[in-house]
Amino acid sequence: MQHDDSNINSINISSSIGSTTTIPILFPHEYEVWALYFEDYVLGSDDNGFLIWEAITLGSFVHTETKRIMNTQKEYNQLLLDVKDVPQDEKDKLISNVKAMRIIRFALEADTFRLVSSCDIGKAIWERLKELYSTEADLEHSTQTLLLSKFDAFVQKPEENLSQTFNHYNHLLSKMMKHGIGREVIEQKVTLMNGLRSEWMAVVSTIKAHEQLKSYTLAKLVGILKAHESEVSKEAKVVSGMRSLALVAKGKTVAEEDSESDHS
Numbered sequence: 001m002q003h004d005d006s007n008i009n010s011i012n013i014s015s016s017i018g019s020t021t022t023i024p025i026l027f028p029h030e031y032e033v034w035a036l037y038f039e040d041y042v043l044g045s046d047d048n049g050f051l052i053w054e055a056i057t058l059g060s061f062v063h064t065e066t067k068r069i070m071n072t073q074k075e076y077n078q079l080l081l082d083v084k085d086v087p088q089d090e091k092d093k094l095i096s097n098v099k100a101m102r103i104i105r106f107a108l109e110a111d112t113f114r115l116v117s118s119c120d121i122g123k124a125i126w127e128r129l130k131e132l133y134s135t136e137a138d139l140e141h142s143t144q145t146l147l148l149s150k151f152d153a154f155v156q157k158p159e160e161n162l163s164q165t166f167n168h169y170n171h172l173l174s175k176m177m178k179h180g181i182g183r184e185v186i187e188q189k190v191t192l193m194n195g196l197r198s199e200w201m202a203v204v205s206t207i208k209a210h211e212q213l214k215s216y217t218l219a220k221l222v223g224i225l226k227a228h229e230s231e232v233s234k235e236a237k238v239v240s241g242m243r244s245l246a247l248v249a250k251g252k253t254v255a256e257e258d259s260e261s262d263h264s
Contacts, residue, residue: 023107031133032142038107043171046099048092050167055100056122061093071097071121097122140179147176151183154195162229165196166222186214189221196225199236203228 024037042056043049055061060069063079063086070076076098080086086094100122105113115132119125150172156165169192176183183191193204207213207224216224 023103025109026107026112026129026133027109028112028133031129032135033146034107035130035134036143036146038104042103043168045103048096048099051093051096052099052103055093055096056104056126059123060097060100060121061090063094064090069097069121070094071101073098101125143175143179144181147172147179147181151176151181151191154191156196158197162222162226166192169195185218188218189213189216192218192221193225197236199232200225203232 022041024034024041026034026038039053042053046052051061060071062069063083065083066079068075068079070079076095079094080091104122104125108116112129116125116128119128154169154172157168160168173183173188190208193200193207196204203225207221213221
């Protein structure tokens with residue numbers, strides 16, 4: 001039985017957008033779209049997502065002392081046996097090599113995997129896939145379209161603190177600049193503020209009304225927001241606690257009403 005690849009692909013892409021738990025599977029005829037969603041997946045799938053992405057796109061990290069490169073779990077484990085007291089930040093980089101290989105392989109179907117199986121580092125696989133499936137004109141158009149959509153729909157994730165949100169936002173702006181997409185500074189600032197969670201509404205409204213907002217740089221704006229982060233977080237916890245108490249009280253009232261109706 002012959003499968004309709006376009007239908008399979010649409011299901012895969014739609015179920016993977018923005019997901020940090022589902023790896024987007026590469027279908028060769030949709031390489032450009034897959035590459036963008038795969039980047040999002042890698043960056044959000046791990047606390048060290050940026051290191052993993054660097055290992056894939058720039059090359060494997062090298063152990064400073066021994067100059068060894070670890071791309072498998074076995075090689076990484078052996079290094080820890082051979083070398084004592086490896087700093088944690090270096091461990092994070094070296095294990096990112098292993099995760100890079102693992103993640104990119106999981107994203108490939110069997111036929112595609114065979115074409116890159118001889119590649120021994122994540123970057124080699126990434127570049128080989130680009131050679132096989134990328135068409136530069138289509139890639140640029142797809143990239144610009146998706147980046148604009150992501151900018152317009154930018155929101156702070158539920159678990160993110162302000163620094164993490166700004167890192168993701170700044171990464172998005174950098175990619176837009178790389179692909180020739182410019183936005184006025186005031187638009188950048190307003191988009192960031194509009195994307196913050198609801199507990200920031202009061203602070204954001206005050207900043208928007210300030211006469212000096214226009215003169216603020218994006219970094220200055222983030223600094224001002226960070227000065228209020230502790231206060232906003234405390235208020236959010238209080239509101240959350242009050243909602244929980246209200247739900248408990250409502251539940252008790254409903255239970256009492258049910259009990260009374262049973263006795264009547």
